């Protein structure tokens with residue numbers, strides 16, 4: 001199977017610092033590929049470079065391709081229109097607007113928004129359509145953030161730490177939703193919660209010191225506790241449960 005995304009020799013410099021130095025990996029056209037690595041290694045920087053959001057005081061070099069489309073030189077809005085969905089780490093909902101208004105803003109001109117799909121996955125967003133997004137719980141805001149992206153058809157979804165800061169029950173709910181989403185669209189996921197990784201991921205890419213340190217079967221990586229510990233710096237209890 002041809003990969004949906006190919007990243008080749010990606011280097012990112014921000015404020016004079018080399019954050020990524022020749023990162024290469026590919027993302028399968030189905031299922032979840034997880035991007036792992038210790039804190040601050042450059043996972044978010046990688047996703048942001050793919051979607052054209054390297055900050056102004058930075059520069060991204062290399063090649064990023066989604067199918068036949070070359071991404072790195074293109075503007076984010078074009079990439080999104082071309083089917084690259086991005087769910088950022090900080091959720092970025094418009095706190096002062098209602099749930100319905102947040103969704104309406106995500107509609108793409110010239111396409112029919114898939115409200116049926118979004119409300120089938122997140123019935124709560126339908127029920128809370130008139131609630132201000134700022135008064136939603138963290139989990140509900142995450143659902144809204146994912147729902148906005150799913151209003152449109154995507155060829156690939158980039159999802160950055162969707163379970164961060166959420167209560168365990170909500171983490172499970174978000175994981176369930178992503179599992180269903182990944183049945184129809186490939187996902188490149190940054191995720192620190194290894195139980196979520198175990199549940200969702202087929203392939204893994206591990207970053208260390210600005211480079212790719214390991215790629216392969218995510219479940220195999222998790223079984224190799226010594227390897228997981230050395231690559232991710234997590235305790236054995238976190239790896240095993």
Ligand SMILES: Nc1ncnc2c1ncn2[C@@H]1O[C@H](COP(=O)(O)OP(=O)(O)OP(=O)(O)O)[C@@H](O)[C@H]1O
Pocket residue numbers: 014015019037038039040041042043044045046055
């Ligand atoms: N706008 C910026 N200005 C300066 N440094 C930055 C900027 N953005 C990222 N960095 C630095 O780049 C490095 C990688 O950050 P990044 O957020 O990509 O890491 P991460 O692997 O996603 O981390 P975490 O797991 O903690 O979320 C960090 O050292 C960070 O401080």
